[in-house]
Amino acid sequence: MSDASRGAAGGRHTLHDRIEGRLRGHLLTALAVVTSVTLVVAFYYPVGTVLIEAVVVDGAATLSVFAAVLRDPFYFGELARLFAGESPLAVARALLGPDRRLGIVGFTAYQAALSTVASVALGLPAAYLLARFEFPGRRTLRSLTIVPFVLPSIMVAVGFVATFGTNGTLNAALSTLGLPRVDLMFTLRAVVIAHAFYNAPLVARVTTAAWESVDARAVETARSLGAGPVRAFFDVVAPQVYPAVLTGAALTFVFTFGTFPIVLALGGFELATIEVFVYHLVRDLSYAEAAALAIVELVISLGVLLAYLRYEARNTVSARGARPLPRRSLLPSAPTARELLPRLGLGAYAVAVGVLFLAPIASMVLASVTGGDGALTLEHYRFLVDRQQTGAAFQVRPWPAIRNSLAFASASTLLALPMGVVVAVLTTRRYRGRTLVDAAAMAPLAVSGIVVGLGLLRGLVFGVEVAGWRIAASGAIAIVVAHAVAGYPFVVRTVAPGLEGLDRSLIESARALGASRARVIRDVELPLVWPGVVAGAAFAFAISIGEFTATVVLATGGDAYTMPVAIERFIGRRLGPATAMGVVLLVVTGLSFVVIERLGGETSGL
Template identity: 55%
Template sequence: MNERRWAERLAIPLGFVLTVAVLAVVFYYPVWSVFSQAVWSDGGPTLAPLLDVLTDPFYTGVAHYLFTDPLAVPGGIATWLQAGMPAVELGLFGFTAYQALLSTVASVALGLPGAYLLARYEFTGRETLRSLTILPFVLPSIMVAVGFVAMFGSQGFLNDVLGLLGLGSIEILYTLEIIVLAHAFYNAPLVTRLVAAAWESVDVRRVETARAMGASRMRAFRDVVLPELLPSLLTAALLTFIFTFMSFPIVLALGGLRLATVEVWIFARVQSLALAEAATLATIETVLSLLLLYVYLRYEDRQSSASSGGTPLARRPFLVGWNTLTDLRRIGLLTYGVVALAVFVGPLLSLVVESVTGPNGAFTTAYYEFLLSRQTATASGTTRPLPAIINSLVFGVGTLLLAMPMGIVVAVVATRDLPGSRLAEAVLTAPLAVSGVVLGIGLLQTLVFGTVLFGHRFTVLGPVAIVLAHAIAAYPFVTRNVAPALGSLDDRLVDAARSLGATRTRVMLDVELPLIGAAVTAGAAFAFAISVGEFDSTVLLASNVDSYTMPVALERYIGNRSLGPSLGPATAMATVLLAITAASFVVIDRMGGRWDL
């Protein structure tokens, strides 16, 4: 009996130690191995790899003068202004920031009307629409890219409709415009959700006071409502910029090397075995993203501390009341609804339709039959569809087995008011700030290629490395779902159990976890969905066709840049992936899952 109690007492500390050990081996060591190549060479520190990148116009464009000839920069700017500000070479980092800026503007423009609709109107299906804003955190990026190919391709769903109407076709696939639109698909719901929440929390008494003092509706909105919305809008814009700056699958699938961002070029350098150059680029990108994330977190803390409660603005029925201004608002919102359907529903609907449409336009199940076959070769290469589906499901289960205990342990640490708990939480959730490409490179170099210890080379198989990478990406989402639920439990329940002689571990197993079962289930659904849809690290670690997953197979199927026979298998597999992630979304939504950073 004493041995059992000692085991229960040590369970949580031991779980914490094991979690830290796993992170040290699977995350911190691989990531450090990537960064060290940029700052360490021949047994000593060096800045040469970083300077080689920063002084190369291909990477930094006109900004390379900041590092090669900084004294000439003021005169160069004056000359540029006198010449009428002609176009300048942005370089790889400049283009990455440029497309992220355009994507942020598009996401805000597409998300704000939705925020207004959700915050100010009551209508049937409002809660369902609000729930759907969680989808970007569940849908795999590469699957969405297939949907955009199916909809906007030269023989895609949109051009088929335009042909039936006698209109000319449009060609926007593999352009900057389609990348920006795809990014808006992902990030506009984030803008909608954050701004709508802020809009709903505006104190109606402040608005009524402004109106009572003679302010018009527009003046009250400008002076009272808008200042309340700006913090959430800036937060959403900054998050969107960070996400799109580090975007990988969408740019790879819809832009390729011709419109490469930093992440895509890192992937290309790894494929060319230029690992040192890839590591240097990854280091610079990670530093920039961490700086942006730091700005976001500081701003969010300031916003949270400044927030105050109040009576929220009342929502009005969408179809009640008729006057010119109301009619114009309704027409505008209905027009927005049509645009939103085309952007958000169109790609997903297109991939489902294309998956059951044959070359002659007739209904077919041939593409799904293809997925069930065990061919050794396909029209798109050597990717075997059924093993890719099975691998995704198996890797998802493996991820659950590792990510769930890690996420729960971190949640327990985060909810305990102990010295250093905040620092421990930051260290344990650091994977949120590092891209999957960087982690994939690190795992490839340290675990797959092997690490020499005590004269022996220790290696892991590609599938094992994939599960480890997926678990590292997934467990913070388990923590984000479990920690708030643990923190909201009544402390008296825990105290009562402890006073009856239960150990801290027994209390957690018998009292706390059963009470937060919904949050644990939502965290598990998040972890499984993230694993099934993860692409960034998987595409680097899937060394052969036997370890391909559905997202990697999708990229292979559409990699030939055509809408030929390969699109059928791609849309069929994407539809299967959509069904799996949709099921995960239903679980998350029903269980009240948390999705925020």
């Protein structure tokens, strides 16, 4: 932008300064406008082209498709009778009866609720460990927590079957110990565990960030006023951590509500969720019903997110500092119950983590070095090298996939951060219609991935016709923007709770001293919520690395593919090549997370 002003002859300094001054003054507004435009172009318009098919059939507006879906007991179970006009009392009785039908929608919500409980239960101890204890490798461990988040479902399926299957590692270990074998595969339990594998890290990471932002002085004040450690925890620490736990829970619910390949891989069609049907309907080009189902999905997911946001807005605790609580050593300082019990609990938790998280990942790694005859081999990695060297130009090769993944993820993180911060600032103010802004900003989390893919194809790849010109977009830049749109809500959700809790007087003082709004955000607010910013960046990066649907749609030509695309392409009758590429993804992503967190620093430096 300064290039343009430099061209103006005469008085360029004043012009330059004036433009710069203007920009500074309106930086926030400008960023908000850019964010909105990005969302409309890369999300709302594309998704709209698909969702509108639910209510416009053959060019005529109709609600019949929608009504048919709502009244269909297959989808809505007993509730369908309510939509069909039966009395709420009769429906309530049926719902309480022994033969109640949940319908696909009801079942989807049920398994999502179970998955959310499991993810929170498995995620909280990790947050406790990472936020409150000091031990060698803690920072690296914290960085690596989100790794499961990026794994393609086929990799998780491979790891889970090898770990929890009839002939899996777990059963082998149980037999050796003389314990009864477990039959986990193709049950709801397997699906819930897999969902926890993906989402407990999310709960852990978000909660850790909030816990690390708790001001030690507040706890010290409470203690000095005579509160015991338990009382201080529940009165001071817990209120600041709850919103983060609920953030994690709400996001987990929304993700597992829209779950797709993993349910069918580990559960089976008996456990089919809404998204399974959206996929089938889109594949068969039955767009009206697919769009109607996707809207149902969207409304429920968004409802959960908004309910959570209402809670968040009401329950933030004002904070004004960021001196984190001192961490304790993992070794007990004295052999007292108070010192030993939490550590014993963490020991038991470590065993659970070993079985549920490390064993499946270890199984993936093992599968990548196991040949068809069961012996150890490096042939699958040789396949990667070989494909890199001799693959045809139109085939997917490993190195461009790695390079693209890193470039897209870095770029989309850099884009998602300002977008997320701006929206976080806007949505933590109080004004009429804020709920609407919240809903609009969070919608990318709640829309069916399959619908987004189809929308991007129509809206961006094919483009729109304006005055005889077809405007279209695809390739690397479109992928980066699409990834940023998918990732920025995480930045909002990790940054907003902290901003909401900031003592307003800090901002008002800075403004009174003449700082612009943007400057206050940069110099006062962001440093105070820095752990949230770093966590948000890590999530934006992870979302981009793991993203598949939008990438394949926008990656026209042969060379804008990413690591998950390469994994998918290398799936064949033998799993070796795909798992080897999966291990490459694991290593590259793990290293990236460590780098991101190092760049982010441990604290705000205040």
